[in-house]
Amino acid sequence: MNITAGSLLSQINSPADLRKLSKDQLHQVCEELRQYIIDVVSVHGGHFAASLGVVELSVALHYVFNTPYDQLVWDVGHQAYGHKILTGRRDAFPTNRKYKGLSGFPKRDESEYDTFGVGHSSTSISAALGMAMASHYKGELDRQHIAVIGDGAMTAGMAFEALNHAGVANANVLIILNDNCMSIDPNVGALKEYLTDITTSPTYNKLRDDVWHLLGKLPVGKRFTREMASKLEASLKGVVSKSSNLFESLQLRYFGPIDGHNITKLTDTLQDLKDIPGPKLLHIVTTKGKGYALAEKDQTTWHAPGLFDKITGEIFKKQVDRPQPPKYQDVFGHTIIELAEKNDKIIGITPAMPSGSSLKFMMEKMPDRAFDVGICEQHAVTLSAGMATQGMRVFCTIYSSFFQRAFDQAVHDVAIQNLPVIFCLDRAGLVGEDGPTHHGAYDIAYMRSIPNVIISAPMNEEELRNLMYSAQLEENTHPYVIRYPRGQGVMPEWRTPFKAIKAGTGRKVRDGKDVAILSFGHVGNFVTEACKELISDGLQPAHYDLRFVKPLDEAMLHEVFRNFSKVITVEDGAITGGVGSAVVEFMSKYNYHAQVKMLGIPDKIVEHGKPEELYRECGYDPAGIARATREMLREKITVTV
CATH class of the missing domain: 3.40.50.970 (Thiamin diphosphate (ThDP)-binding fold, Pyr/PP domains)
Structure with missing residues (x-):
């Protein structure tokens, strides 16, 4: 399917192109950006609702700030699709999350606009603060640093630690709190209740109105005088002190809450905040899934729905003709x-x-x-x-x-x-x-x-x-x-009676004489498939399911090393220090001599792709296990421990 961007979005190959547009055109840019995300994700898959919720914010940030000189840090990264599209990756966006394609998250070696690699939660404030402090040290006093963090990510201890430091650091950092009451599931805890109170209480609405009334009188594009900044701070503290604002108590200047889907208000606000030095926090309220009705109603399902019909909202499921194993x-x-x-x-x-x-x-x-x-x-x-x-x-x-x-x-x-x-x-x-x-x-x-x-x-x-x-x-x-891994198992009839398994006991899956293959976990099913292929070649591999890597089944391993001079270990984990290492340590401890080949995740960063593509790349898919076995059986014993 050929997906094309709208008339304005198709002309934006960098934020510099976006900044050539008039403010009146930004509404159309937002609509085209939102539609492009819907079109691509519905056909190619990926995270969905989070990026729809920050379309206006993505446009406003790149319109107001001089990115990439001004440094923008996205928390987690589920919400960064609009950012990617606006920063030169529009035409490559359909490769998002595909093998050898764009990463689903901001990634430093993918673009200079991705200032910090993310994927986990609650790192943005620390990272942006670190950048801001470094810029201050280098004398780059005009450089802006912006962290965009969701209210769910704000619950992590690391975010609070960073807020605590930011309030006393001599650094120019803007924290944007994207408040939508969601991470993947609905947010929980006292902070959620506190933010709800801020957005609904008359006192905080008065603070918002006072602040923005004052900002509206300031000349856009000009720096605040000390007198103006002092007046603003006095106005804030005069109202906030009556209601005890958490962020103000950490010495962060608090602004908001404002509508995160009002592109005019966002651009005006961000333009004014550029001229206020030091640490500050802007609280915006958004709707996860904004602009796609089904995603707005069921935000958990539409966090990453897979492929779907954008018109009907039907989420496509794999058609099967027999019962399938559960996840x-x-x-x-x-x-x-x-x-x-x-x-x-x-x-x-x-x-x-x-x-x-x-x-x-x-x-x-x-x-x-x-x-x-x-x-x-x-x-x-x-x-x-x-x-x-x-x-x-x-x-x-x-x-x-x-x-x-x-x-x-x-x-x-x-x-x-x-x-x-x-x-x-x-x-x-x-x-x-x-x-x-x-x-x-x-x-x-x-x-x-x-x-x-x-x-x-x-x-x-x-x-x-x-x-x-x-x-x-x-x-x-x-x-x-x-x-246990992501995804399906292998047993459609899985509700079996419970049986106790003694810690440190494995099991022999099949007998053999040529080589012993020791597996740990679900990848044992890959070994089963590989064994079928090897048997058809006339080979006789034995297969052992370790079940435990600590403690090891020493009785079973004594049997293995007494009877086999060639051993292969297979694990869905890092080879360095993993299951294979544990087996070799056992071999060394008891002075056995055998050739051991370890299959698993190599000592490198494995990128994204379908699991089967990555198993193949790392050499422990069924074909890779069979290939490694054949190669080992052709070799002489060259490694002893």
Whole structure:
């Protein structure tokens, strides 16, 4: 399908082109930009509602500020599609999130307009403040620095830390709070309630009216005099002091709230704020999914809906003629309810991912036992630890990549105290189109280094259920990691009876004599496929499902190394420090001699693409495993440990 941009948008190849237009033309630019995003995403896929909500802001920012000299930092990046289109990537936008195409998030080596690479939440204020302080040090006093952060991202501790510093830093930074009551799911917590109060209370509306009445009298395009700035500050503090503004208390000049979809108001406001030095915060109110009615009504579904008919709103689903395996996340979501119905000590915790992790099912059925704590992984882990001290069996479900933020808490608050918190790490391994900021590549390596921790991975849905069942039993007294990938499993009939699995026990999937292939987790299914191909070639590979990388099944590994001189390990994680490393450490400890080939995520940043494209690139898709096996069987033993 040939998608063309509107008459004005088609002429904008850089923000410099945008700034040639009159202010009266910006309304049309916004309409064309919004329509172009809808057209492309409906056909090619990607995140959707977030970028629609900041179309006017994207246009206003690039119209008012001298980007890229003025530095713009987008938080997360779901909302940066309009920014990308306006900064020279319009024609390439249909390749967004595709293999070798544009990244779905701002990326420094993709464009000079992407000043900071993002994908996770709540980093924008720290990054923009760092840039502003560096500019001040270098004497670039005319340079502007803008951080755009959503109200969901503002709940993270890192954002508060940055606000606390920004208020006392001698730096020219503008923080734009994009308030739409949403991240992926609806926002939670006291900050949400506070922002709601700001946008609805008469006192804050009076503050808004006073401030903008004063700004309206100032000459546009001219610098504030000291007297004007002083008058503005006095007006602000005089009203704010009556209602105790959080941001003002941190010494940030607060402006707003204003309508984030009023392009005229936005451009006028930003133009005036350019001339106010120091740290300041502009509060804008927007609607996620603005301009597409279905996305405005159901913002969670339309966060990233996949392909859809833009006219009817029908979201296209893959047509299948037989029952399909469920997603691992849904197996988790339904299984935890089954377990909780039998064990009243079970609690579910997630940091802002109730839909993504499928904890939403438990939150709906057992709202007093399942909690979304906001975008704050550190808090989620220590909260879980606190509950564990009181005898609760807490399933803390976090995306593998996001769990990296809570490493310190996992060590100090859980492992050192040997608390039996159960970490269900969703999206482990290569996740696909979201790319390197979301790949769950490192959890095996960093968690394996921590004492007391059990680390497991299921090869299928039945094993996931059994691992969850085993982790919540009273006899388990250790932190317990269960990692599983994004997407579907392999068992359409997955509701199997629970069976306990002893920690540190693997299983032999098939006998063989030529080579032993040791797999960890879902990639064992890739090995099964590879074995079929190898058997058709007359080879006889053995396949072992480790299930645990800590503790290892030493009895099974003794069997492997007594009987095989060639061993291949396969993991959906970083090879460095991962499963293969654990196996080689075992081999060295017991003085075995064998040739070992490790397959997994190599020591490089793997970019975005479909999962199968990335598995192939990294060499551990079924074809890659079969190829590596054939190559090994042709080689002489050259490596001994």
